[in-house]
Amino acid sequence: MKNTFLILFLLYFLTGCKEQKLSHKETVSRYYNAFDSGDYNEIKATINDSVTMISGDYVIPYNHDSFYDFFKWDSIFKPSYKIVELDEKNNDIIVTIAQDNVRNEFLKNNPLVFKVKVSFTLEKISKLEELEYIDVNWEVWNQEKDSLVSWIKNNHHDLDGFVEDMTMKGSKDYLKAIELYASNKYNLQ
Template identity: 25%
Template sequence: MRDLINYSFSKYFNILLLSFLTVIMLSCNGKNPNASSLDIAKKYYQALDKSNREVMSGLLEDTLYTVETDYNYKHAFTKEDYVNNWMVWDSLFNPTYTVLEIDTLNDQIKAIISKHDMRIQLLHEAPTVWTETMYIKDNKITRIERQNVTFNDSIWIKNRAELINWVNINHPELIGFLDGQNKSIGKKYLKAITLFNNSHQ
């Protein structure tokens, strides 16, 4: 009888131990501490291309620092501002992001990215291309540094000035379409581009 009790207890204990270890393993897998930085970066660019704000929200740290090294410009986005303002603004122009190259180097992501949309077509007359260095900590993107590869400042400035002047004369109600990056301002910008293009056909 004692042997039977000991056997039952041992079996029950082993089942409990196995269940406990299984829960621990699943919990660790859920946190995914060894998630590939390269996979995270690829998901980021896919989310940009598809304007998928839900996916993007899960990839970013609470604060995202972006750096334009050509102009020594640095900006700190809150996750909410980046996802719910900048991404919405960006999506209005129907962008296409293409990853030309991507790899890891010294725990950083190095990529070459091309972008084209209605705004870029008007102002730059061709896709823009840049190199990007992405920093990831604890599976969250914390910082992105960009440097231009293909970007013609003179064409961009000339075409932007022409658009601004045309809007000031023909559609003053759209003045301020460059004053921010959110949905309402983006709609003004999109309307300005559409009206300008229609008038120059």
């Protein structure tokens, strides 16, 4: 009888220790914390098999493989993600993020602060829709980007097209372009 009680107690204990279902807020926090720490496996655990990112007129569908390519592109810029605010509205989460990275710093908008509406399917993230950017100076952003693109086109044609290349190679070329441009600017002073 003691053995039966012990076995039943252990079974109850083990089944009670299963991972608890995360709330939507906890899932979003886990997602951005994983981006911040560079842990793709943790990100993968929070996203659905298909994820759609919406930024303005751009609608980009991802599966796990293509999302990993996006993650690699982003990681080259050495990003830091901080959750500023997290609200639940109906079944969605509205999150405000402050993103620091090398690219944003060059474009003189660091941190880049923006709001995202996060939607879920089967308790996993299925859509991330950018809602608004907060205090972003797009005029300065575009001036810096255009100066960099123009200078690269005239001086390092082999890197031309880096802005549109959303691959790991594209982000490495972007960093190289920033370094070359900054070095040239420094040498002219």
